[in-house]
Amino acid sequence: MRYAMAIDTKKCVGCGDCVVACQTENNVPIGYCRDWIVEVTDGTYPQLEIEIRSERCNHCDNSPCVRCCPTGASHYIEGGIVKVTPHKCIGCGACIASCPYDARYSHPDGYVDKCTFCDHRIKQGQQPACVAVCPTKCMYFGDLDDPNSDVSNVLKKRKYKTLIPEAGTKPQVYYLI
Amino acid sequence: MAQKRRDFIKISSLSAAGLIFGAQQLRSAIPPYSQTELGDFGPLSSQRTPTYCEVCFWKCAGWVYKNQEGAIQKVVGNDNDSNCNGRLCPRGTGGVGMYYDEDRLKNPLIRVKGKDGKQTFREASWDEALDVVAKGLQKVKEEHGAECTALLTHGSGGHYFGTLLKAFGSTNIAAPSYAQCRGPREVGFIATFGEGLNSPEPTDIRDTRCLVLIGSHLGENMHNGQVQEMSDAIDKGASIITVDPRFSTVASKSKFWLPIKPATDIALLLTWIHEIIENEWYDKDYVERYTYGLDLLKAHVKNYTPEWAYGITTIKPEVIRETAREMANAAPSVIIHPGRHVTWYGDDTQRLRAVAILNALLGSWGRRGGFYVPEKASVPSYPHPEFPKPQRTWRDAMGGKYKLADLALASGVCDATIPSPDLNCSIKAWIVNGTNLIMTLPDQRKTIEAIQNLDFMVVVDTMPMEITGYADVVLPECTYLERWDDLRVVQGREPNIALRMPAAEPKYNTKPAYWMAKKLADKMGLGDYFAWNSMEEMLDWQLKEVGSSLEEMKRIGVKNLPREYGALYFRDGEEIEFNTNTGKIELYSTALAAEGFDPMPKYTPHMEPPAGYYHLNYGRAPQHTFSRTSNNPNLTDLMDENTLWVNPKVAKEWGLKNGQPVYLENQDGVVSDFPIKVRVTERTRFDSVYMVHGFGHANKKLSRAFGKGASDSQLITRVLVDPIMGGTGMRGNFVTFRFEKESEVKS
Structure with missing residues (x-):
């Protein structure tokens, strides 16, 4: 099993619903976030393009954050999801420094926090909160090892990219372009 | 300068105790959990409460979930609701913040004057505050007549205060959502098709092949169902044409972006009409069968060529031609979207007439992928005595103007409050519910002048908005997550109803609008108009009238009902009588002509900014x-x-x-x-x-x-x-x- 997410930049309007839904689902304190919006404008008026991306932890196959964690707090669980065990985390910040995507933050309670792909929801057969709430339905989630999953299907049909592939982290969040 | 009746009072000068309490509330807004549980996030309480959102006017239905401590945790869309399809927008998802906001109004407030002449607010009991309101309104009635009271409102509480005001003897009930927002498009579409659009607009975006947006920034305006359908349409390969001086988010998703010079939209619309008629790209059968005035329109737009429009709009002639053809190729599955906030340049009804005419020519009204025929459930009102008939209304202050307005004008009420020798109606008291008029109405100086001329103003809100600072009495409403309300009855592809019930007790000393209106009615001898004992009793009665019950609605939240009046789209060759003078879709508006207005839209140049502006x-x-x-x-x-x-x-x-x-x-x-x-x-x-x-x-x-x-x-x-x-x-x-x-x- 290999969980992954595909996000359609052609449909995303950058409304930030994924950010709020994640906060209220996962008790992310106000002022912090596990996912966020990036908007890139190219060109000069009136020849313009915008790419809008909802970004989060890429749950990399080759995660620098897991490799550098001195206590084993950062670890993989089934399906390749990268997680942090708060009571094992000493808040040293090595993982924050190692992540090329800036996907982790220091929780005010003293540990490092990040996206979990809402594994608590997956266990109940639900989609991650961000995927479930998105008004443009621009996010697809599922098992890449299952050729019939939403995410496998959309990656077969569409052109896509990953972020900073040159970092060699093998990210598992794909952007449809 | 004359002394002002009303000094603006900053509610911040109130009790420090309230502030400290607020801060504690904020901390508890983040429900506590132990760190070790993070990996296995504890189950939410199985209890979920139906609601519909009040953060905007789209009113999406959803469920409120609480955590194990019993605190409100999140609001999630109801899968069976056609306004949201289980997906709330960021505001709906963030609706919990409205409940947890520690700056909320907490107690009824009464304006008092100290010995030094300084005006302040004093906290009061509900009984005392409502007494002041009842007396304030009664005094205006005795001195000037009940017709000199008005309600300015936004949101669900307006219905109860509206009932109170009508029972009291006034029909001056206005919402800024009309004259400051969607009014012109309603009138423009009524003049053309004999009916307006209402809300949610019956745009069949999910099946459209071409969506044309005139300054409408769908996706930035988060009209949930429409944004969702636009995304579906993108998936299905529909083309989007966006006309906007700004490269909006949706412009970036469009096949064509027309970066138009501001204030010249009518020139572009007339030219599209010209192209579609001259090239005979219009739907000939539809236009012949259903419309009136094609020849008049054809002569009217004869000179509106793309070359003419180029100099005005800065849009290149070939782009105007190509986009006209794009629309025609998609017809009748094309939507020239009416937009929502359309009060722009003062000739807005005419601009929306041009939009309506384009839709009529392309045959999209009543067609799949264009505009569907909406239906709305008919839910009876709880029985009440007949309302008295007022002698005059705000319209009597308008000097015979704006007769085609199909709803009251909030700005008209404001005008009718400022005394003038020409006026036959001068409004003396306002009830303001859920609308921050200082930021809603244009020209703040005029709004404040009107307020200074009032004998009495009561403001109902959840937040200390600017308007509260001018009130004689401020009544703190609880948020939508803490109250019962009327059923949501909105139009859609299927008639539907949705229930809102409280997920939590009202925080602080706040109350629902229905409670305030009913209490006021009792104090004013109008209790018969609120004959129900509780909202549960009233809702259950209403629901049983439409074949449901409160018990069922608590379980399902939303109920979709079968259509009663026919198909979603016009059938081929169907005989249809439109609600216009000619019984046809009026390309040439006989109603506008009869009132002395242009029967067909014209382009009028608007002012341009001076250098440096x-x-x-x-x-x-x-x-x-x-x-x-x-x-x-x-x-x-x-x-x-x-x-x-x-x-x-x-x-x-x-x-x-x-x-x-x-x-x-x-x-x-x-x-x-x-x-x-x-x-x-x-x-x-x-x-x-x-x-x-x-x-x-x-x-x-x-x-x-x-x-x-x-x-x-x-x-x-x-x-x-x-x-x-x-x-x-x-x-x-x-x-x-x-x-x-x-x-x-x-x-």
Whole structure:
């Protein structure tokens, strides 16, 4: 099993619903976030393009954050999801420094926090909160090892990219372009 | 200067105890959990409560979930609701912030005058506060007549205060959502098709092949169902044509973006009409069968060629031709979208007439992928005595103008409050429910002048909005998550009803609007109009009348009912009588002609900004609704201030840097209260600046919103009134940059 997410930049309007839904689902304190919006404008008026991306932890196959964690707090669980065990985390910040995507933050309670792909929801057969709430339905989630999953299907049909592939982290969040 | 009846009172001068309590509330807003449980997030309480959202007017139905401690945790969309299909927008998801906002109004307040003459608010019991309201209204009735009272409202509480006012003897009930927003499109479509659009608009976006947006920034205005359907349409390969001086989010998703010169939309629309008629791209069978006035229209648009429009709109003739053909190729599955906030330049009804005419020519009205035929459930009102008939209304103060307005004008009520020798009706008391008129109505000076002429004003709100500072009595309403309300009955592809019930007890000393109105009715001897004992009893009675029950609705939240009046689309060759004078879709409007207005739209040039000034364009952000969400802790976390979009060429000329705060001064010398940060971006034209509406709050009690960004409302002092229906055009204002405020220079 290999969980992954595909996000359609052609449909995303950058409304930030994924950010709020994640906060209220996962008790992310106000002022912090596990996912966020990036908007890139190219060109000069009136020849313009915008790419809008909802970004989060890429749950990399080759995660620098897991490799550098001195206590084993950062670890993989089934399906390749990268997680942090708060009571094992000493808040040293090595993982924050190692992540090329800036996907982790220091929780005010003293540990490092990040996206979990809402594994608590997956266990109940639900989609991650961000995927479930998105008004443009621009996010697809599922098992890449299952050729019939939403995410496998959309990656077969569409052109896509990953972020900073040159970092060699093998990210598992794909952007449809 | 004459002494003001009303000094603006900042509610912040109130009890410090309230503030401390508020801070504690905020901390508890984040439900506690132990660190070790993070890996296996504990189950939410299985209890879920149905609601429909009140953060905007789309009213999506959803479920409120609580955590194990019993505190409200999240709101999630109801899968069976066609307004949201289980997906709330960021504002709906962030609706919990409205409940947890520690700056909420907490107690009834009464304006009192101290020995030193200083006016302040004093906390009062509900009984005392409602007594003051009842007496204030009764006094106006005795001295001037019940007709001299008015209700200005937004949101679900308006129904109860509306019932109270009608029982009292006045029908002056107005919502700014009409004359300050969607009114012109209703009148423009009624003049054409014999019916308006209402809400949610019956645009069949999910099946459209071509969606045309005239200044409408779908996706930034988060009209949930429409944004969802637009995304579906993109998936299915529909083309989008966006006309906007700004490179909006949806412009970036469009096959064609037409970066039009501001205020010239009618020229483009007339030229599209010209192209479609001249090339005979219109739906001949549909037009022949259903419309009136094609020959008149053809002669009228004869000279409106793409070359003519080029000089006006700056859109190249070949682009105008290509986009006209794009629409025609998609017809009848094409939508020239009517938009929502359309009070721009004062000729808005005519612009929306042009939009309606284009839709008629392409045969999209009543067709799949165009506009469907909506249906709405008919739910009976709880029985009450007949309302008295008022002798006069706000219309009597309008001198016979705006007769085609199909709803009351909030701006008209405001005008009818300022005494003038010509007026036959002078309003003396306002009930203001859920609308911050200071930021809703254009020309704040006029709104404040009207308020100073009132004998009495009561404001009902959840938040200490600017309008509360002018009230005689402030009544703190609980949020939608803490109250029962009327059933949601809105139009859609299927008739449907939705239930809102409280998920929690009202925080602080707040109450629902229905409770306030019923109590007031009792005090004013009008109790018979609120004959039910409880909302549960009233709702259960209503629901049983439509074959459901409160018990069922508590379980399902939303009920979709079968259509009763026919198909979703016109059938081929169906005989249809439209509700117009001719019984046809009127390309030539006999109703407008009869009132002395242009029966077909014309292009009129609008004022252009003087050198050094720029069109003040404004719009929405998907995270906010008007000015009402700008203190919501969850939503300010996404966006806590607006910025001023400035083209890089303009920025260079003025030496403006990204993030630099500037004040804005408009053509009438009004300077913004607060500076706004510049956002240098290619996404706006060199002749315009842009900001999101609803920021720049001046009330310190709004701790997160105070002084954040600038208020477009404050800078909208030139109002271009639509002569047909009284809509207040707000896009005729120009601004320039100021680097410091005069008062600051002096100090």
